Amino acid sequence: MKKPVGxxxxxxxxxxxxxxxxxxxxxxxxxxxxxxxxxxxxxxxSTKEVAIDFDEGLEPSFSSIIVTGADxxxxxxxxSAVAQNDDKHMTAALQPLSAGTYTVAWIAVAKDxxxxxGHYTFTVK
Ligand SMILES: [Cu+2]
Numbered sequence: 001m002k003k004p005v006g007x008x009x010x011x012x013x014x015x016x017x018x019x020x021x022x023x024x025x026x027x028x029x030x031x032x033x034x035x036x037x038x039x040x041x042x043x044x045x046s047t048k049e050v051a052i053d054f055d056e057g058l059e060p061s062f063s064s065i066i067v068t069g070a071d072x073x074x075x076x077x078x079x080s081a082v083a084q085n086d087d088k089h090m091t092a093a094l095q096p097l098s099a100g101t102y103t104v105a106w107i108a109v110a111k112d113x114x115x116x117x118g119h120y121t122f123t124v125k
Contacts, residue, residue, distance in 0.1 A: 028112070029108075029115075029116045030057070030088075030114075031055050032052050032054055032106070033053045034052070035052050036050065037050065040123075042122070042123045042124075043124055043125075047124065048094055049091055049093055050104050052106055055088070056108075057087035057110065058082050059113075060081070062107070063080075063082055064090075066104075067103065068102065068103050070101055075094055075102065076094065080092035092104075102121060102122055103119055105117070105119040
């Protein structure tokens with residue numbers, strides 16, 4: 001009598017796994033695919049921009065990149081922007097940098113309204 005129960009359980013688990021997968025893709029959050037400079041990278045002072053490519057399109061009004069120096073002050077040159085021709089690409093222009101460690105804090109609001117955020121550092125030498 002155990003076999004029918006086992007098969008029923010398996011079928012139920014499969015259905016659950018499939019519906020979970022469907023929910024995940026229907027409500028995809030935006031996560032970084034590629035960052036420039038890369039996390040933990042050491043770069044030179046000629047760097048003028050931070051750029052992040054996401055795996056989902058972003059809502060420009062609610063998404064942002066803020067870069068701060070070791071003193072906690074922003075070094076952005078104006079507001080960050082989502083590219084008009086590529087809503088997965090967000091950039092932040094930078095003031096001239098000096099040597100030190102910088103933190104990139106990003107907020108990404110996907111087209112479904114879901115918000116993700118994160119941060120990483122890079123070093124200028
Ligand atoms: Cu989402």
